[in-house]
Amino acid sequence: MSTVLLKDIKKVYDGNVVAVHDVNLEIADKEFIVLVGPSGCGKSTTLRMVAGLEDISDGELYIDGRLCNDVAPKDRDIAMVFQSYALYPHLSVYDNMAFALKLKKTPKNVIDKKVREVAQILDITQYLERKPKALSGGQRQRVAIGRAMVRDPKVFLMDEPLSNLDAKLRNQMRAEIIKLRQRINTTFMYVTHDQTEAMTLGDRIVIMKDGYVNQIGTPTEVFGKPVNLFVAGFIGMPVMNFFDGCKLLLENGTYFAEIRGVRFELDPFQQKALQQNNQKPCDIVAGIRPQHITVGQGELTALIEVSEMLGTEVNLHTRSNNDEVVMVIPTVDLDVDVSMGKTINFTTQPRLIQLFDKATGNNLIWYDEVSAKNNAPMCKEYHF
Numbered sequence: 538m539s540t541v542l543l544k545d546i547k548k549v550y551d552g553n554v555v556a557v558h559d560v561n562l563e564i565a566d567k568e569f570i571v572l573v574g575p576s577g578c579g580k581s582t583t584l585r586m587v588a589g590l591e592d593i594s595d596g597e598l599y600i601d602g603r604l605c606n607d608v609a610p611k612d613r614d615i616a617m618v619f620q621s622y623a624l625y626p627h628l629s630v631y632d633n634m635a636f637a638l639k640l641k642k643t644p645k646n647v648i649d650k651k652v653r654e655v656a657q658i659l660d661i662t663q664y665l666e667r668k669p670k671a672l673s674g675g676q677r678q679r680v681a682i683g684r685a686m687v688r689d690p691k692v693f694l695m696d697e698p699l700s701n702l703d704a705k706l707r708n709q710m711r712a713e714i715i716k717l718r719q720r721i722n723t724t725f726m727y728v729t730h731d732q733t734e735a736m737t738l739g740d741r742i743v744i745m746k747d748g749y750v751n752q753i754g755t756p757t758e759v760f761g762k763p764v765n766l767f768v769a770g771f772i773g774m775p776v777m778n779f780f781d782g783c784k785l786l787l788e789n790g791t792y793f794a795e796i797r798g799v800r801f802e803l804d805p806f807q808q809k810a811l812q813q814n815n816q817k818p819c820d821i822v823a824g825i826r827p828q829h830i831t832v833g834q835g836e837l838t839a840l841i842e843v844s845e846m847l848g849t850e851v852n853l854h855t856r857s858n859n860d861e862v863v864m865v866i867p868t869v870d871l872d873v874d875v876s877m878g879k880t881i882n883f884t885t886q887p888r889l890i891q892l893f894d895k896a897t898g899n900n901l902i903w904y905d906e907v908s909a910k911n912n913a914p915m916c917k918e919y920h921f
Contacts, residue, residue: 539724546596571739616685804888824891833873835884
């Protein structure tokens, strides 16, 4: 078993600067957890506290049920892969991978067997005698991963391991990490600022901002059920469209979302959730993903400013009531003129509209006490 439990973990630096606020996270055996968020959100600091490279100011860290707050990094049975590779330049690939095992005085035959087995898995056997300077960025990262793998750690920690690679190599290495995870079948904690990496790699995603955890969920949950405006705007490409000046209306027991003067009767699930919460009419920010917009019908209108033909889909950058609205339309469904300068009608399905309380920024459907357990503050941030 390789479980990790963070209970009210907090990091405070000198000057009473709080970098991480009361993080609560339970990672199951063999689960792949991704911490994602903008620069400075506390994700790397959280990972470094698990690794033992940063002291924990408050809270408790358990690895396999053992309290590890004061356990030295070398005794936590974890392995970490850094953004900078952190390879010894004067040692060969073989010796870099074998280094930690030699420190433990592992028998030479065991070291040789493990190094060559891992090198074969990562397809770097042909580079074992080379020095790091003779390798490409992708090859160096494989060596860094291999150096961690030979230790058979309980927990694999990765701190933005692909950020130094170009786009093509990132895609290749992302696929390699997916394959690697299937082969070694251990627990992973992975930090990135790239939401594509988070969505493709993680069993669950931890979304952080300003040292707070805003949401924990599967890729499907954080995309389809964002708990607040920040999560909704951070996850998804192109980013979600936000419509300000909207209202949640209640008439004769039925809820409506009013966007630009157009009423959408909400679907039965939304109706039930709002009724259970005894939700009162209020000002809202309506969120609609670009992929959830249908053009050529509906009462909403927009002026096309840029039309990008991408083969299977068209990305439309439009202006509606002085707000930018991005639409992603499959070309197979396209039967209207979407040339630049054209005015089009558009609409969406009511069930796909996200309803955010303008006063708090929280999702009226999906924000609940479970979502708030990490004490994230109200999110009023959105972009218009």
